[in-house]
Amino acid sequence: MNGNSLTCDDQLLLAMLREELPRDAGDDLLAHVETCTLCQQRLNDLVASGDEWKRAAAAISSGARLDKVPQ
Amino acid sequence: MNNPHTATRASLILRLQDAEDVAAWDEFAAIYGPVIYRVATSRGFQAADAENVVQEVFLAVANSVAKWLERNDKGRFRPWLLRIARNEAVDMLTERATRPLGRDGSAAERIFVNLPARDELSGALDLQYERTVFRWAAEQVRESVAEHTWDAFWLTNIEGLPATEAAARLKTRPGNIYFARSRVMARIKELVERFGDRQ
DSSP states (O other): OOSSSOOOOHHHHHHHHTTOSOHHHHHHHHHHHHHOHHHHHHHHHHHOOHHHHHHHHHHHHTOSSSOOOOO | OOOTTHHHHHHHHHHOOOHHHHHHHHHHHHHHHHHHHHHHHHTTOOHHHHHHHHHHHHHHHHHHHHHHHHOTTOOOHHHHHHHHHHHHHHHHHHHHHTSOOSSOHHHHHHHHHTOOOHHHHHHHHHHHHHHHHHHHHHHHHHHHSOHHHHHHHIIIIISOOOHHHHHHHHTSOHHHHHHHHHHHHHHHHHHHHHHHHTO
16 A cells, blocks of 8 residues: 555456546556555556466567567 | 478368368467477577478378377367377477488487487477467567557566666656556467467
């Protein structure tokens, strides 16, 4: 939890991931997540396990077909 | 590298009556050909020899399709394809590694020194297969999402930048980075699982 008015809520995070929140609510949640390390971690955990994130990174970075972001 | 299944596809289509099986073959060959090639070259095979192994594995698999079609309990096509292709690849990689490849005896000797156990080869093929499926899914996602959404995933999960730095680079707020990268990962995972479910 952090100092802003929102509490940590998986349902809100999921709704935002599905782009279902109204603009105002979305802005409030963005502000909350930016200062809440718990929600930052939950956003990772809600979509995949830590192992899956690592396996995806290892697989994608080992391929030559995906270009890096231009500097 | 040439598409490994073009040589065998025409004869295969004559045997496979089900369009879904033909599609499964095409998709499987597009993914498993590079898998065999990468494992072969990582084990010391020259490019041309690795390509020959790919061609021979697919030819052997295609020749075995008739047996699969005759089975009453044949099950789904792609699990069978994956199993038999892995076995054929292990057979050919070990067989090729223990006999001279041509006039250069030293090349054969060098490969023999690097010859791995069958279990290790099988594990390497499976790992390369998983990575190739992940990369295939990532390509699909990258083509279907906005560029800044993909970049948020790339910068943080592949290049390891903190969200604040990625946000500065992409001229957006950090909160958008956290959500964008998770949306990309969710979609990649969904495609990988859907690919697996079809097996």
